[in-house]
Amino acid sequence: MTDAPVIRRTLPSGPWTIVAPKRSTRPQPAAKPSEDPTHCHFCPGSEHETEPEVYALRAADTKPDSPGWRIRVVPNKFPALVSDAGDPGRPQSLYSEIGAIGIHEVIIETPDHDRALAEMRPDEIADVLAVYRARLQAASRRRYVRSVAVFRNEGRAAGASQLHAHAQLVGLPIVPARLQAEIDAAVDYRRRRKRCVSCDAIKRELKKGSGVIAENAEFVAFACFSPRFPYETWILPKAHHHDFRLVPLKHLCALADVLGAVLKALRAALDPFPYNLVLQTAPVQMSIRAQGAFHWRLEVVPRLTTGSGFELGSGVFIVSLSPEDAARRLREAIAEHREAKRVRR
Amino acid sequence: MTDAPVIRRTLPSGPWTIVAPKRSTRPQPAAKPSEDPTHCHFCPGSEHETEPEVYALRAADTKPDSPGWRIRVVPNKFPALVSDAGDPGRPQSLYSEIGAIGIHEVIIETPDHDRALAEMRPDEIADVLAVYRARLQAASRRRYVRSVAVFRNEGRAAGASQLHAHAQLVGLPIVPARLQAEIDAAVDYRRRRKRCVSCDAIKRELKKGSGVIAENAEFVAFACFSPRFPYETWILPKAHHHDFRLVPLKHLCALADVLGAVLKALRAALDPFPYNLVLQTAPVQMSIRAQGAFHWRLEVVPRLTTGSGFELGSGVFIVSLSPEDAARRLREAIAEHREAKRVRR
Numbered sequence: 001m002t003d004a005p006v007i008r009r010t011l012p013s014g015p016w017t018i019v020a021p022k023r024s025t026r027p028q029p030a031a032k033p034s035e036d037p038t039h040c041h042f043c044p045g046s047e048h049e050t051e052p053e054v055y056a057l058r059a060a061d062t063k064p065d066s067p068g069w070r071i072r073v074v075p076n077k078f079p080a081l082v083s084d085a086g087d088p089g090r091p092q093s094l095y096s097e098i099g100a101i102g103i104h105e106v107i108i109e110t111p112d113h114d115r116a117l118a119e120m121r122p123d124e125i126a127d128v129l130a131v132y133r134a135r136l137q138a139a140s141r142r143r144y145v146r147s148v149a150v151f152r153n154e155g156r157a158a159g160a161s162q163l164h165a166h167a168q169l170v171g172l173p174i175v176p177a178r179l180q181a182e183i184d185a186a187v188d189y190r191r192r193r194k195r196c197v198s199c200d201a202i203k204r205e206l207k208k209g210s211g212v213i214a215e216n217a218e219f220v221a222f223a224c225f226s227p228r229f230p231y232e233t234w235i236l237p238k239a240h241h242h243d244f245r246l247v248p249l250k251h252l253c254a255l256a257d258v259l260g261a262v263l264k265a266l267r268a269a270l271d272p273f274p275y276n277l278v279l280q281t282a283p284v285q286m287s288i289r290a291q292g293a294f295h296w297r298l299e300v301v302p303r304l305t306t307g308s309g310f311e312l313g314s315g316v317f318i319v320s321l322s323p324e325d326a327a328r329r330l331r332e333a334i335a336e337h338r339e340a341k342r343v344r345r
Numbered sequence: 346m347t348d349a350p351v352i353r354r355t356l357p358s359g360p361w362t363i364v365a366p367k368r369s370t371r372p373q374p375a376a377k378p379s380e381d382p383t384h385c386h387f388c389p390g391s392e393h394e395t396e397p398e399v400y401a402l403r404a405a406d407t408k409p410d411s412p413g414w415r416i417r418v419v420p421n422k423f424p425a426l427v428s429d430a431g432d433p434g435r436p437q438s439l440y441s442e443i444g445a446i447g448i449h450e451v452i453i454e455t456p457d458h459d460r461a462l463a464e465m466r467p468d469e470i471a472d473v474l475a476v477y478r479a480r481l482q483a484a485s486r487r488r489y490v491r492s493v494a495v496f497r498n499e500g501r502a503a504g505a506s507q508l509h510a511h512a513q514l515v516g517l518p519i520v521p522a523r524l525q526a527e528i529d530a531a532v533d534y535r536r537r538r539k540r541c542v543s544c545d546a547i548k549r550e551l552k553k554g555s556g557v558i559a560e561n562a563e564f565v566a567f568a569c570f571s572p573r574f575p576y577e578t579w580i581l582p583k584a585h586h587h588d589f590r591l592v593p594l595k596h597l598c599a600l601a602d603v604l605g606a607v608l609k610a611l612r613a614a615l616d617p618f619p620y621n622l623v624l625q626t627a628p629v630q631m632s633i634r635a636q637g638a639f640h641w642r643l644e645v646v647p648r649l650t651t652g653s654g655f656e657l658g659s660g661v662f663i664v665s666l667s668p669e670d671a672a673r674r675l676r677e678a679i680a681e682h683r684e685a686k687r688v689r690r
Contacts, residue, residue: 007661008571009571010546011530011531011542011543012530012531012542013527013529013530014571015571015573015660015661015662016661016662017573017661017662017663017664018661018663019571019667019668020665021666021667021670023663023665080655093542094534094545094546094549095546095570147659149655149658149659149661151653151655151657153653153654156651157651158651158653158654159650159651159652159654159656160653168655170655170659176659176661177660178659179659179660181358182356182358184358185356185357185358186357186358188357189357189438189439197438197439201355201356201440204439204440224355225353225440226353226354226355226359226360226361227364228360228362228657276654276657276658277654278657278658280658299657301657303651305504306502306503306648308498308505308621309497309498309621309623310425310494310496310504310513311504312496312573312621312644312646313494313496313621313624313625313644314494314517314521314524315521315522315523316352316361316362316363316517316519317360317361317362318362318363319362319363319364320367321366322364323364325366
C-alpha cells in the first residue's frame with residue numbers, strides 16, 4: 001500500500017479501522033508540558049505552525065492566521081483522512097478497503113493555553129458549541145462525507161496528544177456501524193411503541209431522579225444507566241431532536257449551562273480528570289422515519305480506568321461504581337459549588 | 346440498588362455493562378511491584394490469600410491450596426459476576442437490568458512470579474491452553490452461562506491489576522452483542538457464498554502472504570487487516586472449527602507453537618509490550634448452521650496507544666502502522682530469533 005490513508009474492515013460485521021501511516025509522525029506531549037508553554041502549536045503567535053485556518057471567531061480588525069482570535073479552526077496537520085483524492089469507493093463484505101476520503105479538523109477552543117473547557121463561563125462554552133455546529137454544517141456539505149464525528153480528548157488517558165484545549169471533527173465517507181445500529185434499533189422501537197426510545201429514557205430518568213445530575217428547561221444530564229466507564233454522563237435535549245446541526249442558538253446557551261455544570265462537578269469530584277466528550281448526532285442524510293426515532297446527545301466520558309481484554313474481546317464493560325452513586329456525588333459537587341459562589345458574593 | 350452485581354443496557358442496541366460495586370475494593374499493583382515479590386497473592390506459599398482452588402495441574406503428592414502446582418485456577422476474589430444467586434432474569438429492550446449471574450475465575454499460569462507467557466516453552470504454553478479449554482468446558486456446563494470469555498491482560502496499559510502471569514475466564518448469562526453480530530454476519534455470508542467467511546479470510550491471507558507472521562500445518566497467525574491497535578494479530582485454525590472446547594490436544598500443541606512464536610516476536614519488536622490475549626469462540630449453545638459459519642480465533646492485541654473520543658464515540662479505530670508493515674517487522678523478529686538460536690547451538 002502507499003501512504004494514502006484507507007478505511008478497512010476485515011469481517012462483514014467487524015469494526016472499521018482507518019490505517020493512516022503518516023499520522024505516526026505527529027508530535028506527542030512533552031513529559032511536563034506546562035514547563036515550556038512556548039512550544040504549543042495552538043497558542044497565539046504560533047499560527048504559522050498549524051495549517052491555515054478555515055474558520056475563526058476573531059476581532060474584526062485582525063487577519064487570518066494571526067493573533068486576535070477567540071476560537072480557531074484548522075485542518076489537522078496529521079490527518080486520519082484526506083479531502084483531495086476523489087471517490088472513496090464502495091465497501092465489500094470481506095476485506096473491504098475504501099479510500100479514507102474526508103475531513104479532519106482541529107477546533108482550538110481558546111487562545112489561553114491553560115484554560116480548560118471546564119473552567120470556561122457558559123457564554124464561552126456556548127461559543128465553542130456554536131463553532132462545533134458551524135463546522136458540522138460545513139463538513140456535511142462536502143461531497144463524500146456521510147457522517148461527522150465531533151469529539152474532545154482531554155488528558156493523556158483520554159488519548160490527547162496536545163494539552164491546549166481543543167476539539168476535533170472527523171468527516172467520514174461511511175456511517176459507523178455502531179451509529180447505524182443505534183438508528184436501526186431506534187426505528188424498530190418507534191415502530192413498536194410509537195415513541196422515541198431516548199424520549200422514553202429521559203422520561204424514566206426524570207421520574208426516577210436518582211441518576212439526574214443537572215437540568216434546565218431544555219436539557220437534562222444524567223449518569224448513564226449502563227456506563228462504559230465510571231461517571232459516564234449523557235446530556236440530551238428534553239424535546240425530541242435528531243440533529244445537532246439544527247439546534248438553535250438559544251438552545252446552545254442552555255446546553256452550555258448544563259455542560260458547564262457537569263464538567264465543573266466532574267472536575268471537583270475527580271482529580272485528575274481525563275475525559276472524552278463525544279457528540280452522537282444524525283448522519284448527513286437521514287430518512288424522515290429515522291429523524292423521528294433518533295435523538296442526539298452529548299456523552300461526557302471520564303477515563304479513569306483502562307479497558308482490559310474482557311472489554312476488548314466481548315464489547316461488554318465492567319464498572320465498579322454504580323451510576324446512581326456517581327450521580328449523587330456529582331449533585332453534591334454542584335451543590336457545594338453553588339454554596340461557595342453564594343458565600344463569595 | 347444493593348451491592349449485588351447487575352448487567353445493564355440502556356438503549357436496545359447499546360453495549361452491556363456489568364455494574365459490580367464490590368470490585369472497587371480490589372488491590373491495585375504496587376508502583377514497583379518487582380521490589381516486593383513476597384506480596385504477590387498468586388505466588389506459591391500464598392495459596393491461602395486466594396479463594397480455594399477449583400482446578401490445578403500439580404504434583405501427585407501435593408494437596409490443594411498448597412505449593413507444588415504448575416497451573417492453578419481459583420475464583421476471582423473480586424468477581425464481576427456471582428454464581429449463587431439464581432435466575433438472572435430476562436433482558437428488556439429499554440433500561441434492561443439482569444442479575445450478573447455467572448463465573449469469574451483466575452488462571453494462574455505459572456508458579457514463577459517473573460515468568461511471562463512469552464517466555465514459556467511451547468509445551469508449557471500448551472499446558473496453559475489445555476487449562477483454558479478445561480475451564481471453558483466446565484463453565485459451559487453451569488446452568489445460566491450462555492457464553493464464556495477467556496482473556497489475559499499483561500501490563501497496566503492492558504488493564505492488568507496483577508503482574509504474576511494469569512488469564513481470566515468470565516462466564517456470562519448473555520451472548521455479547523458483538524459476538525452475536527459476528528455469528529449472524531457469518532451465517533449470512535455462508536448462505537450467500539456457501540463458504541465460511543473466516544476460511545475465505547485465511548485463504549486470502551495465505552495467498553497474499555504479506556500479512557502472515559507465522560504458520561504451521563494446523564494454524565496461521567497474521568496481522569489483522571483492520572487492526573484496532575497497531576500490531577493486532579489473529580491466530581486461526583486453518584481447517585474450519587467453531588469451538589475451542591473441542592480442539593484436540595495435538596492441535597493445542599500446534600497452537601502453542603504459533604502463539605509462542607508470535608508472543609516472542611512481539612516482545613522482541615515492542616518494549617514495553619503490554620497486551621491483551623482474547624479468545625473468540627462459540628457461545629455455549631450454537632445451531633448447526635452457525636457452527637458451519639463461525640470460526641474461532643485467538644486475538645493478540647498490543648496496547649501501545651490509547652483509544653480517544655473518536656474510537657469511543659464512533660467505534661471506528663485509527664492506527665498509524667499498516668498491518669503489512671507490522672507483519673514484516675514481526676517476521677524479521679522471528680527470523681532473528683531463529684538465527685540467534687542457531688548460533689547458540
